[in-house]
Amino acid sequence: MPGVTSILTDNKAGMKSLVKHLVEDHNYKRIMFVTGPENNCEAMERYEGYLEVLKENNIPVDENIIFNGNFNSHTGYRIMKEVILNDIRYDAAVFSNDDMALGALKAIDDLSQKHEIDISKRSIICGFDDVTNAKLTSPPLTTVSQPFEDICEGAVKVLLDKIDGKETEDIIKYPAALVKRQSCGCKKDTVLDEISNKYLRLIPRSIFSMGVKTYNLNEIYERITREFKRCRFRNCFISTYYEGTITYDDTFLFKETFEVPKKSILLYAFKDGERVEIKEDEKVFDTKRLVPESFIPKDRRFYYLINPLYFEEDNFGFLCFELVNDDIIHFESLWAQISNILNGALILMEKDKIKK
Template sequence: MTDNKAGMKSLVKHLVEDHNYKRIMFVTGPENNCEAMERYEGYLEVLKENNIPVDENIIFNGNFNSHTGYRIMKEVILNDIRYDAAVFLNDDMALGALKAIDDLSQKHEIDTFLFKETFEVPKKSILLYAFKDGERVEIKEDEKVFDTKRLVPESFIPKDRRFYYLINPLYFEEDNFGFLCFELVNDDIIHFESLWAQISNILNGALILMEKDKIKK
């Protein structure tokens, strides 16, 4: 079961403490949705804990569909509303916002965080697999271990273009195996969800085989 408030607090705390963001735009879910309200409370608590004033101008009501995300981001861009990062409570709204950014402002920069189920984040991560254009990429020895808060090793981050990453923990039932970082292009969310489920199942199968081998030995 997901702890919605704790998960959101962890995300917003990361933005504040690791990135020094103060103006964090927040797009809520339906008013009668308990999970959305818990996440909103988590957002407000982190602001209070860090003495960051609540700015109603960068808090918007959402309803979990892409049209809402598009409309809100269009309003933000056209009215030149300043913010450091934007948090959406589901992928559909975030994807709508990304489309608005592409449509309305090629020069507009944004760090977009899609709220997914969270887990305790280690300081260091190990990159196990990397793929580009459907083919596996060789990982150099000095690239395997990196700071988790950077999401991927420095050499994997594009330097000449804007990009969007969608991050999701890899789970099988209650077991967490790490996380999947997926560069989002257009409406690739469908492919991401499918890939995420497949990788979680494959990793679980691999771990079961490893445990069996240990028992045999």
């Protein structure tokens, strides 16, 4: 954005270092690539890095081994399953992020158990980001690490400089570092706490995909509870905005009048693996707190992932769930389905109120 300091990772250089390693150190020529979301700047830079290395090494671009991805591990699973079942040959497969690469490794593991398929050369898989699970798979995932600590430190420094009235650069880029592990073919030289791929928690199909034939909130919450237990969530909360629905347009976030709704209403609480009752004085809370104070863990560190509840351009609330280290997926399809189901139920409730 013009006039705003942007602190970025050098995605192109990071991807180039990875693909160069595959070409120069392992002599791989037929390198499959899975892109990130269309029009995502980071994804485009990573794809450009891949193409540049091929060009620099006189390797022709083969569109048959380039696939469109979206950073979702389900997509990595699906693409790798199609590649193996269609016997598409490659020397190494590079995914634009670790989640898709981890999904691909899970697909390889599943197919090796269900079908008589030679996958001995299929596990040359690489990703990008160096997420927690990257070093825990078997084989451990070769990837590119983003320097998040440096980025955070740089961001605070920029803020302090701005407060002091100092000039700051418009764009600050930090280098990404190649992390060599065994999934690219490198030999193991460290002892890692590995886990079997069968413990990666990829939920390929939600029970909601079978259809929900009710708009009764209690029945919907029962279905959600069963699904959360199946996914082994620890904590998850569903809230709507007290002030009502926000309708977005293309310029909404850049309007000077934009404000996060001050209050939200907690509709559903799943705490420590069980659905819990919400007391009357806990229902309305400050939106910026994400959940009511009584539901926030006091004795440990925790990470919340916040996803919007939406229907088309309408954002009517948010879903907040706790990430645990062995989660390799953000359950995008699950919260999208919850959005649609809740939207229908809440609309019917409003219509009933108007009739009364």
